[in-house]
Ligand SMILES: [Zn+2]
């Protein structure tokens with residue numbers, strides 16, 4: 001296992017001038033500069049920084065031959081060894097990044113001269129270094145986002161942070177820049193070493209290699225932030241897809257925008273599950289219902305079938321009590337006629353488990369609405385009560401069963417468990433057909449079948465350990481006739497919570513556990529507010545949320561096979577900035593500390609538009 005230290009970014013002065021020349025000539029020979037200049041052609045006119053970022057470099061590296069990449073690495077002082085191409089692309093990209101970082105430190109002629117560059121190249125390198133400094137600033141410094149700015153203000157203003165004390169969600173966003181950051185943060189300042197080395201930049205999806213391409217079930221993260229949507233993350237929303245179904249779990253503000261950016265088709269959504277009524281999980285619901293309505297209408301028109309929407313299968317919406325009033329009120333009061341037809345199934349009596357942590361319980365909402373078919377609601381919405389274990393049985397349809405259990409959060413909240421039925425093994429038609437066809441008539445007589453083809457149905461029933469005898473005495477085992485049985489998959493979507501104890505029995509053995517991890521503790525960044533991790537965990541718990549370590553502990557408890565972290569505080573940005581990605585990988589490592597999931601893709605800190613395939617597995 002390769003240990004990748006953040007400190008590998010420290011600059012090696014011995015190689016500095018070589019690297020710079022190499023980078024300079026390599027970029028000069030490509031369309032690197034052209035492709036990255038401002039597309040509107042007003043570069044420099046308003047003082048805007050041109051953006052020669054390294055994403056283009058990564059793409060270019062991927063397009064190069066192996067020998068070319070090795071040569072380039074050697075020129076920059078790297079050691080290609082026997083690594084494969086994707087590893088070399090990543091390493092070479094890092095060396096380029098070092099070069100860029102070096103360039104950033106050369107801010108004028110004197111600096112360039114100091115490293116011993118030849119006289120005639122000083123000017124060129126100075127210009128290059130200035131451009132690269134801008135590059136590195138662009139790469140590691142994105143403090144201008146609106147949400148970031150507002151959060152910073154909040155952090156500096158105790159009055160807005162509530163009662164004069166700092167609240168977790170008011171922590172300022174992490175800054176990527178060393179020069180502008182309030183923390184003075186540099187890459188090394190995270191103070192952690194990473195367990196796994198991941199591809200990054202535009203390449204970050206390639207950490208899954210071919211695994212992503214094969215499954216008939218997947219989840220797509222449409223929003224991965226808590227609290228407020230930002231430039232780099234939407235708020236909670238996950239799409240779950242099988243070959244026949246598309247469901248949404250939570251629907252935070254702007255989910256309709258996230259849906260349109262994704263490969264998930266709005267018109268295919270048939271069910272929406274809401275864990276709790278907080279806005280970062282529900283404010284997107286009216287908009288998404290309208291988007292589904294509109295998309296469905298457009299598809300029908302395109303297909304020449306304009307049947308009325310009353311005939312359409314309604315979208316089934318599930319959530320704790322109050323969700324029906326919320327939908328009715330927003331849809332009816334906004335006179336939304338394009339809203340898809342829907343019906344709401346409420347989970348009744350969801351217990352409020354966090355009472356002792358809340359000094360002033362909010363008053364119970366008192367909003368009473370009525371059924372109004374004009375705005376798309378259909379009859380049939382159910383009230384679902386918990387069983388003696390506190391579990392809600394939502395439905396069983398086809399191969400999928402959905403149950404829910406309460407979460408411990410600052411408002412009534414549930415988590416959902418989607419279970420797929422086990423399936424018997426598929427008939428090995430290609431292998432057994434020639435043998436069976438030879439004996440078909442005799443077999444039909446033996447089993448009293450009028451239609452000889454029905455013999456294949458008999459074969460499907462063979463149980464493990466049983467034998468099937470052919471008229472010539474040949475014996476077939478279940479293994480000869482059937483593929484191994486497939487174990488049904490289980491996917492758990494937790495709501496906001498500080499413990500999973502109430503859903504543990506339903507969630508055990510999950511193939512995928514989607515768990516919130518709102519706050520993390522970095523010694524170098526957070527010790528001024530929380531002197532140790534335990535203090536942050538206590539505060540996070542009191543707010544009804546989790547840390548990566550808490551999520552890891554729960555994954556371990558239920559023996560989950562994969563843990564996907566989401567619902568990150570807005571301070572953890574979800575873009576492809578290397579610093580921000582390293583922060584997220586470090587967060588994955590924090591969850592690794594408390595569970596036995598150690599491989600690099602067993603734990604994933606989700607980013608928006610990430611799709612994770614859930615492969616079917618043989619019985620184990
Ligand atoms: Zn939330």
Ligand SMILES: [Zn+2]
Nearest residue numbers: 276278409496
């Ligand atoms: Zn919440």
